[in-house]
Amino acid sequence: MVRYxxxxxxxxxxxxxxxxxxxxxxxxxxxxxDPAVLxxxxxxxxxxxxxxxxxxxxxxxxxxxxxxxxxxxxxxxGYSYQSNVSxxxxxxxxxxxxxxxxxxxxxxxxxxxxxxxxxSALRSRTLLDRATMGAALVAISAPVYWLGLxxxxxxxxxxxxxxxxMGAGSYVPFSxxxxxxxxxxxxxxxxxxASFSAFYARLLRGxxxxxxxxxxxxxxxxxxxxxxxxVRHGLRSAITPVVTAAGLDIGVLLGGTILVETVFNxxxxxxxSYEAIQNADLPLIQGTVLLGAFFIILAxxxxxxxxxxxxxxxxxx
Amino acid sequence: MSSPLLQVDDLHVRFATEDGIVxxxxxxxxxxxxxxxxxIVGESGSGKSVSMLTVMGLTRAANSDIAGSVRFQxxxxxxxxxxxxxxxxxDDIAMIFQDPLSSLxxxxxxxxxxxxxxxxxxxxxDSAARERVVxxxxxxxxxxxxxxxDAYPHELSGGMRQRVMIAMALANEPKLLIADEPxxxxxxxxxxxxxxxxxxxxxxxxxxxxxITHDLGVVAEVTEQIAVMYAGKIVEHASTQKIFAAPEHPxxxxxxxxxxxxxxxxxxxxxxxxxxxxSLINLPSGCSFHPRCPYVRPPHRRVEPELEPLADDPSHRVxxxxxxxxxxxxxxDLQAGLGPQAARAKAKLGESV
Numbered sequence: 063m064v065r066y067x068x069x070x071x072x073x074x075x076x077x078x079x080x081x082x083x084x085x086x087x088x089x090x091x092x093x094x095x096d097p098a099v100l101x102x103x104x105x106x107x108x109x110x111x112x113x114x115x116x117x118x119x120x121x122x123x124x125x126x127x128x129x130x131x132x133x134x135x136x137x138x139x140g141y142s143y144q145s146n147v148s149x150x151x152x153x154x155x156x157x158x159x160x161x162x163x164x165x166x167x168x169x170x171x172x173x174x175x176x177x178x179x180x181x182s183a184l185r186s187r188t189l190l191d192r193a194t195m196g197a198a199l200v201a202i203s204a205p206v207y208w209l210g211l212x213x214x215x216x217x218x219x220x221x222x223x224x225x226x227x228m229g230a231g232s233y234v235p236f237s238x239x240x241x242x243x244x245x246x247x248x249x250x251x252x253x254x255x256a257s258f259s260a261f262y263a264r265l266l267r268g269x270x271x272x273x274x275x276x277x278x279x280x281x282x283x284x285x286x287x288x289x290x291x292x293v294r295h296g297l298r299s300a301i302t303p304v305v306t307a308a309g310l311d312i313g314v315l316l317g318g319t320i321l322v323e324t325v326f327n328x329x330x331x332x333x334x335s336y337e338a339i340q341n342a343d344l345p346l347i348q349g350t351v352l353l354g355a356f357f358i359i360l361a362x363x364x365x366x367x368x369x370x371x372x373x374x375x376x377x378x379x
Numbered sequence: 380m381s382s383p384l385l386q387v388d389d390l391h392v393r394f395a396t397e398d399g400i401v402x403x404x405x406x407x408x409x410x411x412x413x414x415x416x417x418x419i420v421g422e423s424g425s426g427k428s429v430s431m432l433t434v435m436g437l438t439r440a441a442n443s444d445i446a447g448s449v450r451f452q453x454x455x456x457x458x459x460x461x462x463x464x465x466x467x468x469x470d471d472i473a474m475i476f477q478d479p480l481s482s483l484x485x486x487x488x489x490x491x492x493x494x495x496x497x498x499x500x501x502x503x504x505d506s507a508a509r510e511r512v513v514x515x516x517x518x519x520x521x522x523x524x525x526x527x528x529d530a531y532p533h534e535l536s537g538g539m540r541q542r543v544m545i546a547m548a549l550a551n552e553p554k555l556l557i558a559d560e561p562x563x564x565x566x567x568x569x570x571x572x573x574x575x576x577x578x579x580x581x582x583x584x585x586x587x588x589x590x591i592t593h594d595l596g597v598v599a600e601v602t603e604q605i606a607v608m609y610a611g612k613i614v615e616h617a618s619t620q621k622i623f624a625a626p627e628h629p630x631x632x633x634x635x636x637x638x639x640x641x642x643x644x645x646x647x648x649x650x651x652x653x654x655x656x657x658s659l660i661n662l663p664s665g666c667s668f669h670p671r672c673p674y675v676r677p678p679h680r681r682v683e684p685e686l687e688p689l690a691d692d693p694s695h696r697v698x699x700x701x702x703x704x705x706x707x708x709x710x711x712d713l714q715a716g717l718g719p720q721a722a723r724a725k726a727k728l729g730e731s732v
Contacts, residue, residue: 281544298487375485
């Protein structure tokens with residue numbers, strides 16, 4: 063197992079190099095605005111000056127080589143073309159907000175999805191089941207940016223019909239005021255969790271219905287277990303794919319939630335990457351992409367290792 | 380036979396499905412006494428498993444309709460509450476199943492699954508329950524019980540898994556053990572070991588046992604009584620010795636002639652039963668076996684036979700519209716090597732229709 067994990071960690075490095083290379087290639091092959099012009103405005107002389115200073119006149123492979131050398135030797139992710147700030151510092155500053163959004167939403171969608179899915183499976187084909195699964199289908203289909211705007215129009219304290227929750231742009235870091243932090247994130251959490259919760263409820267319901275028809279559930283009943291324990295036996299099997307999906311989804315979201323952070327104006331990595339793309343700010347794009355890729359690869363590894371513990375039939379060698 | 384352990388009377392089980400009403404069990408009656416072993420034999424779909432699952436209360440569902448009576452030690456189980464039935468299951472009546480791999484939870488250690496079965500009925504600490512599991516593993520012949528107790532089902536062989544299932548069933552010293560095709564999923568060499576084990580445990584523990592199988596060879600050596608089921612009914616019920624020596628139902632003849640026997644010539648062909656088991660949604664009229672019976676006569680399509688005792692042997696009951704003398708002549712002819720058509724002609728049953 064340890065050897066397996068070490069081998070997988072070495073692969074993380076290989077994948078990260080591949081991702082950084084691809085990002086560079088895409089940036090230089092696809093049409094993009096000129097970062098120097100974007101920064102200099104209508105002043106060609108200034109633009110030339112900026113281009114020279116940032117090394118944008120060098121061929122792309124030379125730029126890539128310098129970038130990778132700094133990254134490997136000094137753990138340096140470079141500086142923003144637009145604002146000259148350190149990309150590494152910028153990412154560190156923005157990460158807590160993205161983590162707050164992702165983790166909080168995950169807690170909501172996992173608890174609600176698992177509860178709804180289990181109840182729906184045990185009451186399958188009843189009115190309750192049909193109603194919740196119908197609602198889940200709507201929630202899955204609703205785009206996050208639309209749902210976010212609807213939530214703001216209905217419930218935010220500034221523009222809402224009912225002044226219930228703090229609106230867009232109200233994010234406060236946890237370290238500054240935990241209570242305001244919580245209040246400002248309630249709407250983003252629920253908006254982000256809605257479709258995940260619905261998807262997980264449907265996934266778990268399907269698994270659970272299948273598992274409850276298994277022979278070993280009949281055995282559990284035949285040996286006289288209470289129905290509560292029988293359901294636990296079923297859930298133990300049905301939840302395994304849910305844990306896998308959750309690991310991967312959380313991994314993706316830790317690298318920033320572009321839509322939710324943009325709609326609710328939360329200063330996280332997602333909004334940073336959105337701004338970086340608008341400004342053709344390659345070092346920032348590269349930094350956010352590498353961070354996102356790192357979390358996704360890491361989540362895959364965690365999920366694979368967790369799977370071996372959840373299902374004793376799985377062994378890596 | 381003193382007071383029976385299990386007394387089933389006129390049991391009916393129906394399931395509502397999208398295709399129609401499935402008549403799984405259509406009025407069966409039998410009893411099992413303490414220390415007795417009853418074999419229930421029939422093809423898949425004959426209702427043998429469903430009837431025993433119903434005894435355990437495991438067919439209770441929104442789409443099932445259960446009628447008749449099931450009494451365990453005089454107590455009516457069909458009208459018992461779910462919680463009362465739960466207390467009976469795994470404690471007074473235990474069940475083992477066909478495929479031990481799919482019948483054990485793949486994510487729990489085998490010892491833990493048995494500890495759970497004990498603690499569902501008795502308030503004992505984990506350590507005492509584990510000791511009991513070690514003892515049970517010894518009883519059912521699992522070597523190195525202390526190591527095997529922490530194995531997962533997939534780490535054991537098929538035979539060992541079925542021994543685990545048996546140990547689980549015996550955990551609370553049940554008075555009645557229901558074994559549903561316990562050897563079907565196992566290697567032939569292991570089959571007889573498991574069967575011997577069940578027979579030995581039955582003798583040692585004095586349990587009543589119901590052994591469900593589609594294989595007459597399995598029940599031949601271990602049971603005292605055999606009930607042959609067809610389309611949800613018992614068509615013949617007699618002592619094991621009678622079923623093999625003097626069977627009186629054409630379906631039983633079919634079963635016996637389709638298994639190879641050492642006391643017959645190697646060149647004697649096995650005679651399969653023609654046709655397929657009937658649809659349980661549209662049961663055949665009259666005698667359910669008539670579409671496949673080589674000895675059918677026109678009235679058999681209309682009149683439903685009752686399971687009736689033979690005049691000279693009340694313990695032997697048969698549901699067949701042919702009279703007993705004719706049946707005995709046909710069986711004698713079949714034993715003499717005649718094919719079903721020749722035996723029919725000789726019995727002068729008229730043109731086959």
